[in-house]
Amino acid sequence: PARPAKAVPAQPARIVQKTPPAKQPAVAKIPQLTRSEELLNFVEKWRSAWVAKDIETYISCYSPSFKNGxxxxxxxxxxxxxxxxxxxxxxxxxKNIVVQWTPSGANVSFSQTYKSDQYQTVGTKVLQMTNKNNRWQIESEIM
Known part of the structure; x- marks a missing residue:
């Protein structure tokens, strides 16, 4: 018959390496977007809402004082x-987005290709933008 294993008394854990004192937790720095990045993100939001036919998000990109034709x-x-x-x-x-800063905001021009099942056009569009209360809005657009 097999003999039972001998009980080995528990030994205290040995410290192999001293842990350095705790440092203050690092505060994650959230990168701030540049003004240009904010504007380009806005233009992409507008374009995406248009393509998705999300009329509420799309129209929210326009200023209450917007006029066109x-x-x-x-x-x-x-x-x-x-x-x-x-x-x-x-x-x-x-594509080919160009931003021209103005005293009240920016003019954003780009080459636009629009396609639907019944209509298509290519041309240069200019969005005249303002920034009110840290929020970009389209005041007018020209194609």
Whole structure:
């Protein structure tokens, strides 16, 4: 028969290396976006909402005082709602973005390619932007 193992008395743990004293926890620094990055993020939010036919996010990108071709902001919203129903899809690609800073905000110009199942166009668009209360908004757009 097998013999039972001998009990070995527990030994205190040995300290191999001293732990340095605790340092103050590092505070994670959240990188601040530059003004240009904020503006470009806004333009992408606007473009994405347009493509997704997310009318509430899309129209929130426009200033209450927005005007375009005789339409105010509400008229612009109604026009876009109508087009969203008419077209089965919308695709908007932008490239060659140029930002010109102005005293009240910025003018953002870019090459825009717009495609839907019934209409397509390519051209240069200019968004005239203002920043009020740390929030970018489109005052007007020209294509």
């Amino acid at each position: 005789g339409l105010n902001r509400e008229g612009w919203k109604q026009k876009k709602l109508s087009l969203n129903k008419k077209y089965s899809y919308i695709n908007v690609a932008i």
